[in-house]
Amino acid sequence: MDRATQLIQDRSAPPAALVIFGASGDLTRRKLLPAVESLARHERLPDQFALVGVARTPMTDEQFMESALGERTLASKRQLQGGVRYVAGGYDDPETYKRLVVTLDELDAQRGTSGNRLFYLSTPAGAFEPVINGLAGVGLNQPREGSFSRLVIEKPYGRDLVTARELDRVVHSAFDEHQVFRIDHYLGKDTVQNVLALRFANSIFQPIWDRSWVDHVQITVAETLGVGSRGGFYEDAGAMRDIVQNHVLQVLALALMEPPASFEAEGLRNEKVKLLQAIRLPTDRDIAEAAVRGQYTRGGTREDLMAGYREEAGVDPLSRTETYAAMRLNVDNWRWAGVPFYVRTGKRLPARLTEVALQFQRPPHLPIPTDQLTGLDADALILRIQPNEGISLRFGAKVPGHSFRVRTATMEFSYDQTFVEESPEAYERLLLDALIGDASLFIRSDEVQQCWRIVDPIIENWEKDNSPIPTYEAASWGPTDADRLIGRNGRKWRNSA
């Protein structure tokens, strides 16, 4: 077994320095540093691990260590002691990178990080290019013989197909694709990976996973939160760029792709790309029918009144940014021809809920009079990604009693009640994968481009449209247009929170 395969199987990181650009930022504080701390506490990091923060804000090594570990356990403190550094400097200042080289060389000598480097871009997207150029300027993009140099990039990866390609050009001017790890944190969620387990570690679902049995599929990413303090960022993004282009399409690809031969990175990603390529784009004329947007207005209850989007900090009072997006997609391939896929996401909806729901066709003939079937819904399999992680199977069951009446019943699998093991945080899983060098749960360049190909025409159409943006009250299930989108043929959104 070679070293790379060994690391993947052992799930522990090799000697390395993790360098976080944007070290004083929000994502670093909320997600990355807790993930490092947890990996240290769970002994997934070797003694030869080092953490280096880079940002403009002045800070000492000790202060950065303190922000990394805070009140955390002694075990993780002991593990990281002496291995945390901070380099203050501007991202477009060549001196920053010279200081970084000195720090990394010292760590190689003192800590034994072996020349292995994982550079994590957790900065605003505007800093990606200067950081990549800065790293290349001092040769940090090129690993020494026997070492690695990898680049982890946060979203947003471009703001459309053209800018994503441009960013690829910058990235590839310094790093080969195999060195690049584009993050979509949804892929780090255990329950998203469980879509793969359910589909490909079982035989019973595969035969019904196609157009012969599935009537339609609904994918929902609903949030109760508004834009909070991120109004400025969100104004330029909107729901389509922020969630659909990445999280929703990733979940959709895993749920609909063909079985890969293995979960090895290229095989898995090839299948996702093939699926994304098969998504048919609506024509300009169809867009109004195939895609719906909305923006939340003031709503909630008197005790819990929520501001409208246009009233949020950093948001233009005349903003036309969508906080809700829904689409109908078609996949033109043998398995899925003719099956509609409905996806939706929104902020300030009544429940936090991410799920994939396959609704099956009604039986071709029912040997039971219809008045004995009241309360019988179509069969459905619901994969709950969060919260209440688990799976429900909805089917008809005989109601106890002398008459033959059938009503919907549900069979439940719940993660909480079935497993005692804890789920690692998404970022913890992905950081470890990137350190190990396993790219299966990261997005390849062609995947990002496919995802932009799908959402771009809709965003462009909305940007050209001068009519008032449809609205929905905060704490409601989105604009009424969304019900019309799915409503043909009597279908309905699952609003069961």
Ligand code: BG6
């Ligand atoms: C991020 C979006 O990618 O995902 C946020 O930028 C969103 O707007 C978040 O709130 C949702 O992630 P999760 O893991 O809380 O579902």
